[in-house]
Amino acid sequence: NAGVTQTPKFRVLKTGQSMTLLCAQDMNHEYMYWYRQDPGMGLRLIHYSVGEGTTAKGEVPDGYNVSRLKKQNFLLGLESAAPSQTSVYFCASRPWTAGSYEQYFGPGTRLTVT
Amino acid sequence: AQSVTQLDSQVPVFEEAPVELRCNYSSSVSVYLFWYVQYPNQGLQLLLKYLSGSTLVKGINGFEAEFNKSQTSFHLRKPSVHISDTAEYFCAVVQAGTALIFGKGTTLSVSS
Numbered sequence: 067n068a069g070v071t072q073t074p075k076f077r078v079l080k081t082g083q084s085m086t087l088l089c090a091q092d093m094n095h096e097y098m099y100w101y102r103q104d105p106g107m108g109l110r111l112i113h114y115s116v117g118e119g120t121t122a123k124g125e126v127p128d129g130y131n132v133s134r135l136k137k138q139n140f141l142l143g144l145e146s147a148a149p150s151q152t153s154v155y156f157c158a159s160r161p162w163t164a165g166s167y168e169q170y171f172g173p174g175t176r177l178t179v180t
Numbered sequence: 181a182q183s184v185t186q187l188d189s190q191v192p193v194f195e196e197a198p199v200e201l202r203c204n205y206s207s208s209v210s211v212y213l214f215w216y217v218q219y220p221n222q223g224l225q226l227l228l229k230y231l232s233g234s235t236l237v238k239g240i241n242g243f244e245a246e247f248n249k250s251q252t253s254f255h256l257r258k259p260s261v262h263i264s265d266t267a268e269y270f271c272a273v274v275q276a277g278t279a280l281i282f283g284k285g286t287t288l289s290v291s292s
Contacts, residue, residue, distance in 0.1 A: 070223075099279070106189070108270060108284040109224075116278065124279065156223060165231060167212050167274045171223040 068092055070172035072157050078178045079147045087142040087175050089157030096162040098140035099124075099169065100132060102153040109156065115140055116162075147179045182206050182275040186283035193290055195263055201256040201286045203271030212274040213254045215245055218285075219267045227269070230254065241265070266290045 073088040089098065096117050101109040111124030115134040129151060131143045140159075144151060154176050158169040187202040205211060212231050216224040228239025235247040245256045254271060271283040 097278070101282075106284055108186075108282040109280075110282075111279050114279060158224075167231070167277075167280070168214070168226055168229060169280055171216075171225070173223045 070157055070159055070170050072155075072172040072175050074175060075173070076176050078180065079144075080180055081148060083147050084143070084145050085147065085177075086144075087155055087157075087177075089140045089142070089159075089172060090138055091140075091157075091159040091170070092138065093159060093161070093170065094137070095159035095170070096137070097160045097169075098134065099158040100130070100140065100142045101156045101158065102126065102151075103156060103174075104153050112142065112155075147177075149179045151177065152179045153177060182273045182281050184271050184273050184281055184283040186269075186271050186286050188286050189284065190287045190289065193261055193288070195290055195292050196260050198259050199257065199261050199265075199288065201269050201271075201288065203254045203256065203283060205252050205254060205271075205273045211247075211249075213245075213247065214272040214274075214280065215239065215243070215254075215256050216270045216272060216282075217241075217267050218270065224270065227256070261288070261290045263290050263292060 070091045099114040100112040110126045113132040115121045118137040121132045133141045157172040160169045183206045185204045214229045215227040228237045230247045238244045268285045272280040275281045
């Protein structure tokens with residue numbers, strides 16, 4: 067049981083380049099989330115999904131797009147990277163079970179945009 | 181919208197001393213609260229959670245937290261810390277039954 071995995075672990079992009087971060091979970095969870103972590107800012111929600119084929123905006127969605135074509139995968143895309151998107155990105159998932167709000171986190175992807 | 185305030189950005193403490201990390205949340209009808217820990221270069225790991233019931237919640241690694249509705253607080257405590265407790269700690273609250281809203285984090289530094 068791998069839990070939540072993220073690919074890649076590190077990436078350096080030039081301004082204007084595009085990339086996709088992949089999050090995969092093997093726990094059959096309905097909910098999946100993308101956060102970014104910046105020093106002194108905590109974790110801020112970018113987008114989330116409550117099930118296959120659905121996505122919703124979080125607190126800081128601008129400059130990002132997401133897709134949830136399969137229940138186990140949640141992709142985060144940057145169409146035209148900017149230095150302000152230099153951050154550590156975390157994916158998380160949780161089950162739909164009523165009263166269960168605990169999220170399970172992946173190890174993170176460190177992205178640098180130059 | 182819910183919000184969380186972690187009152188200390190950094191807490192330095194000596195090994196075997198007690199520690200308290202403070203967290204206040206904005207008031208709401210139903211409150212579900214969490215403490216997560218992040219060790220260097222790792223993801224977040226759940227320490228403990230309050231969903232209902234007893235206001236004193238015990239978690240992993242000897243940590244506990246007390247839910248105080250009148251003071252809208254959920255402070256994290258440990259009676260005796262170890263070097264290995266050095267990490268960043270995040271308080272979080274559930275919003276709209278879907279997302280977690282995180283505080284900005286408290287860096288706990290334990291020295292010998």
